[in-house]
Amino acid sequence: MKVGLFIPCYVDAVFPQVGVACYRLLRHLGYDVECPKKQTCCGQPMANAGFEKDGERLARHFSDLFSGYDYVVAPSVSCTAFIKLNYPRLLHEPDDCCVSRNCIDMVEFLHDVAKVKGPLGRFPHKVSLHNSCHGVRELHLSSPSELNIPPFNKIKDLLSLVEGIEVVEPDRPDECCGFGGMFSIEEKGVSRLMGREKLQRHIDTGAEYITGADCSCLMHLAGVAGKDGKNIQFKHVVEILASGL
Amino acid sequence: MSTSHTKAAEEFLKKETYARWHDNTFWGVRIKRDKMAHGLPEWEQLREKASEIKRHTLTHLDHYAAKFADNAEKNGVVVHWAEDAAEFNSIVYDILKSHDVKKLVKSKSMLTEECDMNPYLEERGIDVVETDLGERIIQLNHQKPSHIVMPAIHLDHHDVGALFEKVLQTEKDNHDPTYLTYMARLSLRNEFLTAQAGMTGANFGIAETGDIVVCTNEGNADMSTSCPPLHIAAIGLEKIIPDYDSLAVFHRLLARSATGQPTTVFTSHFRKARPGADKMHIIIVDNGRSEWLADEKHWETLKCMRCGACMNTCPVYRLSGGYSYSYFIPGPLGINLGMLRDPQKYSGNVSACTLCLSCQNVCPAKVNLGDQIYKWRQQLDSFGTANKEKKMICKAMKMVLDSPSVYNAATSSLSIVNHLSEGLVNCGLNPWAYGHKTMKFPKKPFHKLIDGLEKED
Numbered sequence: 001m002k003v004g005l006f007i008p009c010y011v012d013a014v015f016p017q018v019g020v021a022c023y024r025l026l027r028h029l030g031y032d033v034e035c036p037k038k039q040t041c042c043g044q045p046m047a048n049a050g051f052e053k054d055g056e057r058l059a060r061h062f063s064d065l066f067s068g069y070d071y072v073v074a075p076s077v078s079c080t081a082f083i084k085l086n087y088p089r090l091l092h093e094p095d096d097c098c099v100s101r102n103c104i105d106m107v108e109f110l111h112d113v114a115k116v117k118g119p120l121g122r123f124p125h126k127v128s129l130h131n132s133c134h135g136v137r138e139l140h141l142s143s144p145s146e147l148n149i150p151p152f153n154k155i156k157d158l159l160s161l162v163e164g165i166e167v168v169e170p171d172r173p174d175e176c177c178g179f180g181g182m183f184s185i186e187e188k189g190v191s192r193l194m195g196r197e198k199l200q201r202h203i204d205t206g207a208e209y210i211t212g213a214d215c216s217c218l219m220h221l222a223g224v225a226g227k228d229g230k231n232i233q234f235k236h237v238v239e240i241l242a243s244g245l
Numbered sequence: 246m247s248t249s250h251t252k253a254a255e256e257f258l259k260k261e262t263y264a265r266w267h268d269n270t271f272w273g274v275r276i277k278r279d280k281m282a283h284g285l286p287e288w289e290q291l292r293e294k295a296s297e298i299k300r301h302t303l304t305h306l307d308h309y310a311a312k313f314a315d316n317a318e319k320n321g322v323v324v325h326w327a328e329d330a331a332e333f334n335s336i337v338y339d340i341l342k343s344h345d346v347k348k349l350v351k352s353k354s355m356l357t358e359e360c361d362m363n364p365y366l367e368e369r370g371i372d373v374v375e376t377d378l379g380e381r382i383i384q385l386n387h388q389k390p391s392h393i394v395m396p397a398i399h400l401d402h403h404d405v406g407a408l409f410e411k412v413l414q415t416e417k418d419n420h421d422p423t424y425l426t427y428m429a430r431l432s433l434r435n436e437f438l439t440a441q442a443g444m445t446g447a448n449f450g451i452a453e454t455g456d457i458v459v460c461t462n463e464g465n466a467d468m469s470t471s472c473p474p475l476h477i478a479a480i481g482l483e484k485i486i487p488d489y490d491s492l493a494v495f496h497r498l499l500a501r502s503a504t505g506q507p508t509t510v511f512t513s514h515f516r517k518a519r520p521g522a523d524k525m526h527i528i529i530v531d532n533g534r535s536e537w538l539a540d541e542k543h544w545e546t547l548k549c550m551r552c553g554a555c556m557n558t559c560p561v562y563r564l565s566g567g568y569s570y571s572y573f574i575p576g577p578l579g580i581n582l583g584m585l586r587d588p589q590k591y592s593g594n595v596s597a598c599t600l601c602l603s604c605q606n607v608c609p610a611k612v613n614l615g616d617q618i619y620k621w622r623q624q625l626d627s628f629g630t631a632n633k634e635k636k637m638i639c640k641a642m643k644m645v646l647d648s649p650s651v652y653n654a655a656t657s658s659l660s661i662v663n664h665l666s667e668g669l670v671n672c673g674l675n676p677w678a679y680g681h682k683t684m685k686f687p688k689k690p691f692h693k694l695i696d697g698l699e700k701e702d
Contacts, residue, residue, distance in 0.1 A: 009646065012691040013656040014684055019691035023698050035695045038649035041642075048600060050622030050631060051639040057647050133601040145279065146558065146606035148288035172272070176560050180599030182635060185676035186246050187596055189258045192680030193564050194599075197268070223681025 003031045004069035006062075006103075008079040009041035015215045021242040022075050022106055028245050029114050036065045043090070044082035049182040052090065059083075059090045063099040071113065072103045075238050077135035077214045078181075080105040085138060105139055106238050107213045111154040116161065121243035124164030127235075128202040129155060130212030130221070131174040141213060145174050155213055155237055162240055170201035179220035195224035202232065209233045211240055246634045246676065249593025253569035254561075268563040270398060275557045277505025278607065291498055296611035298491045299548035303483065303538060309452040310529065313485045316455030317527050320517040325528040330360035333530050337362060337444075337477060338369055340526055344475050346371060346441040352459065352466035353377035354446030355393050355551060356479045356530055358573055374436045376465040378429055385412045391567025393574055394503050394553035399566060433465070443469030445515070447480035448550070449495060450529075453488040456516045457527065460499060460509040467513055475523045478515065482534045483547040495550060498609035503552035537585045542620050546581045548610040553578075555604035555614055561597045570594045577604040577614040584621045592630035595621050657693060659686040 003026055007019040019035075026033045042062060043055020062083070066072045074080045080103055087093075087100040095101060110116045131153070135141040142153035159167045178184065178194025185191075199221050202210045210232055212218055218234045225232055258264050282288045302309050314324045327333035341349060349371055357363065363373045363384075375384040379397035383390060386408055390396030397405070406420030415428045437443075445466045447457040457478050459466045470476045486492060500506040518525040538544050556562045556576030567575040572583030572591045580598065583591030595618060602615040625631040645651050662670060663685050671678035 007691045009652070009656070013659055014686060016687050016689060016691035016694055020694060020698060023695070024701075027702060035692075037692070037695075039692075040649055040652045041646040043646075046639040046642060048619070048622070049635050049639055050595075050625050051636065052623050054639045054643040057643070061647070133599070133603070137602040137606060144603075144606050146282070146603060148283050148285065174603075176599050176601035176603070178560065178599060180601070182638075183596070183599045184680075186248065186632070186635065187251050187254065187561070188676050188679045189251065189255045190561055190564050190597075191599075193258060193261065193264065194560050195680060197265075197564075219684065220681070223677070223684065226682025226684075227680060 001070045004072045005035040006074040008076045018236040021239045025242040042079045075106040081134040081138035120161045122163040126166045126207045127209045128205045128207035132214035136174045168205040248596040250597040254565035257566045271557045271563045281501035312452040323526045327530045334365040348372040348440040350440040350469045351444035437468045437472040440473045442475040443473045444477045450485040459513045462510045477526045502554040502609040554607040558603045588628040656690040
């Protein structure tokens with residue numbers, strides 16, 4: 001099985017350690033991983049701002065780079081969701097022919113494809129889980145609080161394999177943190193207060209770390225925490241899963 | 246980079262404590278709704294069924310609207326068709342004038358808000374009295390609803406107490422909610438008894454029988470129709486459903502979604518005028534709906550049954566308030582309906598969404614409100630209402646991202662930012678710095694590390 005690793009632009013530029021953790025974890029699990037050189041961005045930032053057409057070339061480029069893989073794995077739920085839900089339309093390709101059909105979030109890959117059961121890393125800390133909107137409501141990594149369906153949470157399942165960890169969730173466990181791409185600068189007042197409220201709910205759990213499957217939410221919350229002088233640390237869920245490997 | 250919503254939201258957020266109270270109040274309603282939704286094992290099936298019924302009815306609306314009107318007429322009701330708000334208002338006025346009505350009591354109707362009916366009638370000398378408590382409060386306070394189901398929720402009992410002292414001469418500083426409600430009731434009793442006509446909206450119109458169904462918690466619709474001799478009902482075209490089996494589905498969803506109650510306290514079915522009263526009138530209002538139905542991208546917004554759950558769950562609504570939206574309906578629903586109404590006028594609300602999609606997960610009719618907002622954003626440029634700065638940023642990003650070599654050079658040099666002074670990085674020109682501490686960029690982006698990683702193997 002050939003796995004292509006997509007490290008979205010902002011993860012590449014700001015959180016390279018998350019890319020490293022993904023690569024190492026996939027190799028540790030025995031996958032043949034490649035990270036094509038010329039990758040950049042999926043196009044989501046422009047699309048959510050209302051300029052989806054500015055992402056069409058990126059979609060084509062992504063398709064050219066990643067079409068040969070059995071799976072394209074990415075550690076960012078909103079990027080993965082964007083590709084899965086919008087590329088068939090942007091590329092004028094049917095769902096089952098488009099590169100998006102093999103595109104999968106790292107958490108979902110580990111949980112549903114690799115079916116990881118064994119012990120992973122060791123992380124003896126209390127961690128508050130940030131359930132990102134697009135992971136919950138588009139990729140179905142966990143059951144949305146709005147729906148009356150049996151509860152599940154794939155991120156929690158995976159974290160439970162980590163030695164020494166205590167996983168908690170904040171009050172309003174899948175409420176938006178207020179990032180929303182360009183929302184965070186266009187609606188900066190609402191975004192900041194949403195961020196502050198969300199951050200406080202995480203802090204109220206008594207956790208030392210906030211973790212999640214989307215670096216963009218974590219980047220927003222970390223920025224708010226830094227500005228307000230709040231003391232809590234951030235790690236992408238894959239960093240925790242791979243810690244000590 | 247700002248929109249009509251961002252500017253209004255900034256005002257709202259100046260009172261941060263109030264904003265938090267507003268947020269918690271509506272979150273409380275969301276929690277009550279969740280308890281109801283999780284209490285019915287068939288909840289998700291009901292939502293699916295409601296969506297199917299609405300899709301079916303809306304795509305056969307000519308048939309059901311005609312059936313509804315025919316059956317209402319068979320019951321002896323006078324049916325009117327209003328193409329737009331102006332026609333609606335003039336029909337209402339003509340009916341009132343022909344009955345020599347000086348005072349009209351009305352129960353809650355967002356349709357009459359939509360048509361600006363109250364000022365139209367008041368200008369023509371008719372005293373219009375809102376009888377839903379929330380609506381009455383904001384009428385006395387000269388405000389518009391800040392929410393479609395709880396129109397005065399932005400006010401607390403002290404605000405209401407102070408208002409009632411002025412207009413209802415209640416005891417000074419007695420802001421006890423039970424007392425205030427009692428005083429409102431006393432005042433409204435007199436209005437019911439002295440009005441010559443009563444008006445209701447309609448939550449549902451039943452095509453199979455010609456009935457209208459009105460759901461309230463205060464019984465004010467029943468008072469409005471039981472005391473005066475004349476009953477006029479206003480119904481939006483999209484509120485028509487096929488039959489009582491359909492009503493059974495919607496009725497189970499409506500109050501549970503809206504306020505977290507298993508049912509509204511009163512569910513009143515009106516088929517014809519009561520014995521001895523004047524003929525009942527039903528006005529079926531289009532006002533844009535039939536055109537929206539032809540909009541391939543956005544017609545499903547018409548499935549909405551106006552429960553307001555999308556507002557209660559929307560974090561942006563909760564932290565910016567109903568008045569921050571320029572359309573008279575706020576929240577995710579209002580963003581969408583405003584755009585259907587007039588994109589030139591209401592594009593300024595489209596920014597008020599993080600695309601978290603909670604709205605479409607609570608919606609009892611499965612209106613994909615968040616997905617629709619995404620689609621409207623894509624259309625802004627064609628309306629000429631896209632934000633110019635945002636457009637420029639996107640073009641610049643496209644230039645960098647479309648070229649891997651430019652992108653690699655750019656991301657590799659970001660760590661230079663770390664060496665700039667705090668003041669420069671966090672200046673007012675950087676909107677990110679408003680709420681965030683700017684991150685430290687790593688010396689090497691991931692794509693510079695991959696060769697080394699491959700060698701590890």
